[in-house]
Amino acid sequence: MSGASERRARTDAAVLIVDDEADIRELLELTLLRMGLGADAAGSLAEARALLAERNYKLCLTDMRLPDGEGLTLVKEIAQHHPELPVAVITAYGSMENAVTALKVGAFDYLSKPVSLEQLRALVKSVFDLPKRTAESRPIGATSLTGDSPTMQQVRGMIERLARSQAPVYISGESGSGKERAARLIHEHGARASKPFVAVNCGAIPENLMESEFFGYRKGAFTGADADRDGFFQAANGGTLFLDEVGDLPLPMQVKLLRAIQEKRVRRVGDTSELAVDLRIISATHRNLKDLVDQGRFRQDLFYRLNVIELRMPAxxxxxxxxxxxxxxxxxxxxxxxxxxxxxxxxxxxxxxxxxxxxxxxxxxxxxxxxxxxxxxxxxxxxxxxxxxxxxxxxxxxxxxxxxxxxERESLQDYLDRVERQAINEAIAKTDGNRTAAARLLGVTFRSLRYRMDRLGMKD
Missing domain, CATH: 1.10.8.60 (Helicase, Ruva Protein; domain 3)
Incomplete structure (x- = not known):
């Protein structure tokens, strides 16, 4: 398909596509046309600037590498001169660092090459819901997050920017600092506000139930499965899934979660086919995920998928x-x-x-x-x-x-972990090393004791 410089801008164009590869431009244009949206295509920064000066668009899709410059430059210019225009970047496979940089300077979302048409349609649908939501919503005020300190003003400003994006968000902060409240505000002020917000405490789910709780199950998949049941992913479809204390997920579940996030598809326990899901992931933990990665207790690839943009909640x-x-x-x-x-x-x-x-x-x-x-x-x-x-x-x-x-330098969780570790050691000492008896003394199951000891890094 010809570039924008070879023809006049379409009067019905709602989307601006910026990519130097003609086949990518044609693929995106045809997909948008099937969705009832007209599009203009530009093969360079110069052509994109000319079209932006000529008309108003409702969405811009831009590649990160262009013959006369970087797509990141266009993202910055749009953020400065066309702040109401959502822009999504298209990055080469594995170039998460570029995507993160673009999101931090104002991009709405990102797509990886080869472009998944299913993901493109979901992105476009969420974008065309966003202007209406933005017009209706009010700035996040002190009634939502109490406090006018400079720190909290920065947090509220960051939440407003994150609400305009679809990128995964990782919220860090100590226990009790308001991480779930921040996640809810990001959801309530974004394009998915009318859809479900599902909060999950990853540390409260027994390991043997995690897969069925997250992805659901089919009738007869196991003893007690007397009817089909959806999981957290299906319940949050179209909306936001908030994974609290994500650092507590065991490694086998981390692998399954990573695949679900990457593929945007889940398979219920006992099912032979996968179901497509469209949701935004927001995760949080009081732990330092980077330290857990260094210790081999959290997958690095999952960490980079979740930690696209970090929001830190102050103590x-x-x-x-x-x-x-x-x-x-x-x-x-x-x-x-x-x-x-x-x-x-x-x-x-x-x-x-x-x-x-x-x-x-x-x-x-x-x-x-x-x-x-x-x-x-x-x-x-x-x-x-x-x-x-x-x-x-x-x-x-x-x-x-x-x-x-x-x-004061010790977080509440570190303090509680220290107390829990001491209680477990005392129970084991009192029962002469009998873990089963120690679990009974502590009022927990043997499986729960082993999980707690593993979480605390205690040797069997």
């Missing part, structure tokens, strides 16, 4: 200036849920909260306030009602509720 101690606003919002909600008037919090109590390290972050703050709301006897909440005794010194040590000491 509460990194944004202490947000604590007063959080306290006000949480107390109002907790009191309303309990059918009580919202109590005032005295200055000394607020000062104590401002000094406390909060290893459990916002979730711990909520728990502290809920307990104080239930126990306070006066018209206002006092420092004594909080039951926290911050004693920060040079080493950043602070007391934690219920006694004991937590280092």
């Amino acid at each position: 509460l101690r990194e944004r202490r200036e947000d604590i007063p606003a959080l306290v006000e919002a949480l107390l109002r909600r907790l009191a309303n849920d309990a059918g009580l008037p919202t109590p005032r919090i005295e200055d000394a109590a607020m000062a104590a909260l401002m000094r406390y390290a909060f290893p459990g972050n916002v979730r711990e703050l909520e728990n502290v306030l809920e307990r104080a709301l239930a126990l306070h006897s006066a018209e206002c909440i006092t420092a004594d009602d909080l039951h926290i005794e911050p004693r920060e010194g040079e080493d950043g040590v602070a007391a934690v509720p219920g006694g004991g000491v937590a280092l």
Whole structure:
């Protein structure tokens, strides 16, 4: 098919295709025409710039390598001069680094060569839903993520940009820092907002049930499978699948998850055929996934598939200036849920909260306030009602509720892992090394004990 410089722009063109390979341009144009969309094609940066100056498009598809420059340059120019125009990049197979760079400077999504027409159609459909959603949606404000600190302003801005993309997002941060809330906001402000948001805690699913829970099963696939059942992937079809604590997935399941993400198809347990799925993956964990990759506990190829764009949720101690606003919002909600008037919090109590390290972050703050709301006897909440005794010194040590000491540099999960490891060692010592008896003493199954020991890196 001829390039754009050889003919005038089509009046019905909604999509601009930029690629120096004529057969790729023709394939994309024909696919779009079958979807009822007209397209203009450009074979170079210069031709693309001329067409962009001549008319408005609703989508731009551009290759990363062009004869007179880089597609990345076009992505940047569109982001600067045509901010309402979604642009998706087409990258060579295995060039994830280029795709990530393009997404970070403003690309909406990416396609890998050879281009999958099924993925192209899904991308186009989501794009043409996006302008309507963008017009209806409001900027993410403090009511969605409480706090006006510079850190939280950056987080809200990042979420708004991520909502306009379809790229996989990896949310890092300590336990209780609001990772799932951020994932929901990305979904609610994006093109998939009207579709399901399915949240899965990967660490809470027994290993022997993971495949059937994620991909579903056919009737008769195993004992107890008395009817067909969809899995998480099918439940989230068209929407967003949020994989919380993805670092807890065992290696065999990581292989199956990687294939499902790459192929965008899943096979139910006991089925002979695959089902196509169209969804966005958002993952999160309190762990350092890169460290798990280095330790051989997380697949590097899956890490790169999930970690296309990273959103880091700050710990509460990194944004202490947000604590007063959080306290006000949480107390109002907790009191309303309990059918009580919202109590005032005295200055000394607020000062104590401002000094406390909060290893459990916002979730711990909520728990502290809920307990104080239930126990306070006066018209206002006092420092004594909080039951926290911050004693920060040079080493950043602070007391934690219920006694004991937590280092401010130690995350809540690291602290809990240390306590769990100690409890397991004590139970094994008390039972003279009998793991079955130790599991019974701890009130867990033998399989659960082995899983916990493996997760904690404890030798059998």
